Amino acid sequence: MSSLVAHTTIDAHDAYALSEFWKRVLGYVDLDGDPNLPGHEECMIRDPETGHRLLFIEVPDDKVVKNRLHLDLRPRDVGREAEVERLLALGAMVVADRRVDGGAGWFTLADPEGNEFCVLRSQDELDAAGVAQP
Template sequence: MSHMGLRLGMITIDTTDANSLARWWADQFDGEIVADNDGWYVMVRIGDGSPILSFQKVTDPTPGKNRMHLDLTAPDIDAEVARLVEAGASVVGTHTMDEGFTWTVLADPDGNQFCVAPEH
């Protein structure tokens, strides 16, 4: 069944400071800010064919836990988690499934949660 060529092009995150949060995420991916729209909608290219990350300035972000999050992978999750914490992220928790699969939940400087897991 065809879905008319639907593709994921951008992931947008609400924030009260789009420039600052976009710069933080650009630094984590060694990416680049490709549009800043006077700080109200900042777009970050993270390379390797990944969708654009964008940060939309809002006066009142949705309260509570974010309903959608990024699942990131790395060859050495312990080293990557340590690097992210050094850069300003905070560890929310580490989880292990019965099969031994382990991942770490972190929060970016704005409190948005994301996960880091081993590459498949």
Template sequence: MATTTALNWKLVIDTRDAQPLADFWAAALGYEVEDPSALITHLLATGDLPEAAVAEHNGHHVFRGYAAVRHPDDPYDPFTGIGKGRRLLFQDVPEPKTVKNRLHIDIHAGPDGLTSLVTRLETLGATRVEEFDRGPAGHWWLLRDPEGNEFCAA
């Protein structure tokens, strides 16, 4: 039997406005928003990137329509700002979200508990949808992020 090497991955999320959604998820997860400004400056200077592909967000050059967040403990390339571990990439798409997600993120409550986590997520812009209490099988909240993407807090 052949041995399979584990593959690296990132979760890509379609958005209407990538930068604010990346800010929400960075705050929700305790991740860092990737800063591609050094790479963008280089690409602009060499003529490899048109000005139209660049926007400004929170005082940094960003790729228009794209943003990513990464786990703060994972390695990243300091020049590009791109994480080499756990990360979420947000990309703008023209069509709105119309149906329930087929894939979602579960956020696990820390030592402060589920109520504290859900309250904190609401202050960041999440919306409570429904509470589930399955006794020994689990207790969680279904929520929506600011763009309506479903996720759970447990």
């Protein structure tokens, strides 16, 4: 027996604003027939290709420590540095630069509410470096 991940939930102070940020980051969309609107306490978005869903739900608690679970993003159409610049323009903040000599490593960023996520090298960058990734 096993379970299926129905969606990934992210706590937020403003579910709508955070869902809008992540829609731009990931290219996700609102659910058909269930658009997210300002003031909604729960906002779900989905990947139009895979169907993966993220649910943003309003909670009164402040984020106070490092996330125990986070997303690792691999840019689709640009390199890691260009994607980091795009995300910063959308409102992300740099938490740490974990790049190392030779191009390996990642950037740790935070969304507008402080939730950390990482930006890895693109598949094209990995291929050019001869690095196999699962």
